[in-house]
Amino acid sequence: MILYHSIAARSFRPLWMLEELELSYELRMLAFPPRVHDKSYLDINPCGTVPTFFDGDMRMTESAAICQYLAERHPAARLNVELDEADYGAWLNYLYFGEATLTFPQTLVLRYSRFESPERLQPQVVEDYSRWFLSRLKTLTPRLEQNEFLCAGRFTAADVSVGYALLLAEQLGLHTSFTPAVAAYWQRLRQRPAFLRAQAAELAAASAQGVSLLPATQLPT
Numbered sequence: 001m002i003l004y005h006s007i008a009a010r011s012f013r014p015l016w017m018l019e020e021l022e023l024s025y026e027l028r029m030l031a032f033p034p035r036v037h038d039k040s041y042l043d044i045n046p047c048g049t050v051p052t053f054f055d056g057d058m059r060m061t062e063s064a065a066i067c068q069y070l071a072e073r074h075p076a077a078r079l080n081v082e083l084d085e086a087d088y089g090a091w092l093n094y095l096y097f098g099e100a101t102l103t104f105p106q107t108l109v110l111r112y113s114r115f116e117s118p119e120r121l122q123p124q125v126v127e128d129y130s131r132w133f134l135s136r137l138k139t140l141t142p143r144l145e146q147n148e149f150l151c152a153g154r155f156t157a158a159d160v161s162v163g164y165a166l167l168l169a170e171q172l173g174l175h176t177s178f179t180p181a182v183a184a185y186w187q188r189l190r191q192r193p194a195f196l197r198a199q200a201a202e203l204a205a206a207s208a209q210g211v212s213l214l215p216a217t218q219l220p221t
């Protein structure tokens, strides 16, 4: 398996999954954003985004879908929820909530607070979408006040999907507004050995491949 990744980008989701599952993989690091720094990457993924994931000839480019693929391909680790488990629907929902509902507003915050040229920065967009992200995130609070993880009474790929949004929130400085239940959940996730191994793996690979160690949120614009 091969994963194309930039430090702390959405491709961290499949990287974290690979570490949770203790699979062997090759990590190919890209300077961010890849479409600017490595035009040849467009032949691998015409969108120019990370992740791109290969399992043999099979190629995927959606981080939540790759998490589902890996979890279902390796059911012994129980990072998936089976069709006949009561939380199957909840699992799929949180898996996609992490990307489609949480990461989407964060992308606007990142773009209009850091990536655009000074005259195109949009403080109002940043404020509005920060608030939008936090109010969507707050909907997890009742569940996390009662449960250690999002569904099925165990850690699953859905926690990886939502956990990445919490990592990005911290990098954007939004974590100071987490509710106590979400903050405690985030601490549980970030202390997992596989999460720490994934962070060590991206730094080691970036260093070995001559790619900046800074996450996209801290790159000079």
Ligand SMILES: N[C@@H](CCC(=O)N[C@@H](CS)C(=O)NCC(=O)O)C(=O)O
Pocket (backbone or CB within 6 Å): 009, 010, 011, 033, 034, 035, 047, 048, 049, 050, 051, 061, 062, 063, 064, 099
């Ligand atoms: N929905 C896709 C989004 C992929 C995506 O937009 N990745 C960002 C990194 S977080 C990227 O590569 N951005 C660079 C660009 O848009 O040029 C996923 O979840 O994987």
